[in-house]
Amino acid sequence: MISFEYSQEQKEIREMAMKFAKNEMQPNAAKYDESGEFPTDIMKKAWELGLLNTCIPAEYGGTGFTTVDSVIISECLSYGCMGMNTGMMANDLALLPIVIGGSDEQKKKFLTPFTEEFKIASFCLTEPGNGSDAGGIKTTIKDGGDHYIVNGQKMWITNAGFADLFVLYGTSDPELRHKGISAIVIDPKSEGIELGAPEKKMGHKCSDTRAVTFNNVKVPKENMLGNPGDGWKIAMKTLDHSRPLVAASAVGGAQCALDHTIEYAKERKQFNIPISGHQAVQFMVANMAMKTEAARLLVTKAAWLLDQGQSNTQLASYAKAFAADSCMEICTDAVQVFGGYGYSKEYPVEKLMRDAKLIQIYEGTSQIQRLVIAKEIFTRS
Numbered sequence: 155m156i157s158f159e160y161s162q163e164q165k166e167i168r169e170m171a172m173k174f175a176k177n178e179m180q181p182n183a184a185k186y187d188e189s190g191e192f193p194t195d196i197m198k199k200a201w202e203l204g205l206l207n208t209c210i211p212a213e214y215g216g217t218g219f220t221t222v223d224s225v226i227i228s229e230c231l232s233y234g235c236m237g238m239n240t241g242m243m244a245n246d247l248a249l250l251p252i253v254i255g256g257s258d259e260q261k262k263k264f265l266t267p268f269t270e271e272f273k274i275a276s277f278c279l280t281e282p283g284n285g286s287d288a289g290g291i292k293t294t295i296k297d298g299g300d301h302y303i304v305n306g307q308k309m310w311i312t313n314a315g316f317a318d319l320f321v322l323y324g325t326s327d328p329e330l331r332h333k334g335i336s337a338i339v340i341d342p343k344s345e346g347i348e349l350g351a352p353e354k355k356m357g358h359k360c361s362d363t364r365a366v367t368f369n370n371v372k373v374p375k376e377n378m379l380g381n382p383g384d385g386w387k388i389a390m391k392t393l394d395h396s397r398p399l400v401a402a403s404a405v406g407g408a409q410c411a412l413d414h415t416i417e418y419a420k421e422r423k424q425f426n427i428p429i430s431g432h433q434a435v436q437f438m439v440a441n442m443a444m445k446t447e448a449a450r451l452l453v454t455k456a457a458w459l460l461d462q463g464q465s466n467t468q469l470a471s472y473a474k475a476f477a478a479d480s481c482m483e484i485c486t487d488a489v490q491v492f493g494g495y496g497y498s499k500e501y502p503v504e505k506l507m508r509d510a511k512l513i514q515i516y517e518g519t520s521q522i523q524r525l526v527i528a529k530e531i532f533t534r535s
């Protein structure tokens with residue numbers, strides 16, 4: 155049975171999340187873009203409404219949202235501001251490895267506090283020398299007797315400066331590549347952790363992004379998720395879950411650019427008529443609308459497959475690549491329709507174009523998604 159209709163509950167979630175995006179996020183998006191300040195107050199309000207940490211199962215105090223519910227929320231929050239939503243989604247990205255690979259005891263210990271209090275988390279996978287080639291990470295997790303010892307540097311870590319919890323991937327021996335990788339929960343206040351300065355970025359300016367260095371950091375043995383060497387599978391399954399959320403964020407950004415463009419095209423007059431009367435503009439807007447809806451359908455299917463307990467690796471990559479690439483095109487075309495005004499910070503589409511770029515890069519570039527798709531087609535199916 156196929157239905158393209160959201161349930162009554164999903165319609166209500168969407169309405170609530172969109173109201174929050176329009177009332178709390180959108181009016182503040184330019185301000186935070188300008189200041190680069192971390193939007194703690196807005197994230198906290200989202201948490202109070204139950205819009206954060208949507209991956210936490212109900213038995214650990216979470217809302218028990220499905221993956222489809224979560225992508226609906228991600229799209230709406232990104233409609234409000236792609237940059238703020240990056241920080242919000244990064245919490246799920248960091249908590250998912252615990253949901254996927256943690257024991258019951260670890261889930262109670264690490265997930266439940268996020269449902270009781272507003273807290274921030276970071277997913278520490280990428281390194282200065284290993285982004286796309288995640289299997290080649292060099293950070294080590296060595297057995298130190300009654301604890302593990304972590305050494306190495308992580309890069310581009312979202313939320314790092316504000317995090318209450320890190321999930322870190324490291325290896326017992328880099329030569330083993332993915333077979334040596336483990337995942338471990340680390341308290342960011344542990345001795346030996348050094349935070350880099352916030353990165354100066356093109357967009358997503360209010361999202362806190364830093365390098366984090368680990369110097370002989372002692373971590374309790376009970377913080378390892380699964381067994382030593384389970385980290386790679388946990389990371390890949392996490393990305394299968396999180397890529398639809400990121401793809402949904404691209405849909406939210408695209409829908410926002412589309413809505414601004416339609417409104418502007420109806421008002422702006424050239425050659426004595428609104429520019430919406432010119433076929434050149436109509437065709438651009440038609441393409442923008444078509445791609446936004448196509449991306450939303452892919453995102454929904456990638457999320458729905460997970461909710462059915464099915465593998466979604468290929469669909470998650472279709473959704474991530476298509477939605478991110480479409481969002482970039484749509485935001486670029488939005489600037490084009492706005493003309494000179496679009497290039498100015500006075501109008502919102504300039505920020506949308508800068509923010510869209512990152513979605514083609516993080517959580518696996520658009521090229522890596524195509525690599526995953528090709529591997530699924532040629533070697534795994």
Ligand code: CAA
Binds near residue numbers: 277288515516517519
């Ligand atoms: N689920 C389960 N297992 C999987 C899997 C999946 N989705 N994908 C791969 N595997 C398994 C394979 O079956 C294989 O297992 P065996 O050894 O048993 O055969 C193993 O993993 C290795 O797979 P590959 O040979 O495909 O590995 P690779 O090294 O050639 O490439 C890759 C893997 C897909 C390119 C991976 O490195 C990747 O996803 N890279 C991108 C990294 C990424 O997305 N980083 C994002 C960082 S987080 C971030 O950006 C957050 C932020 O800022 C907000």
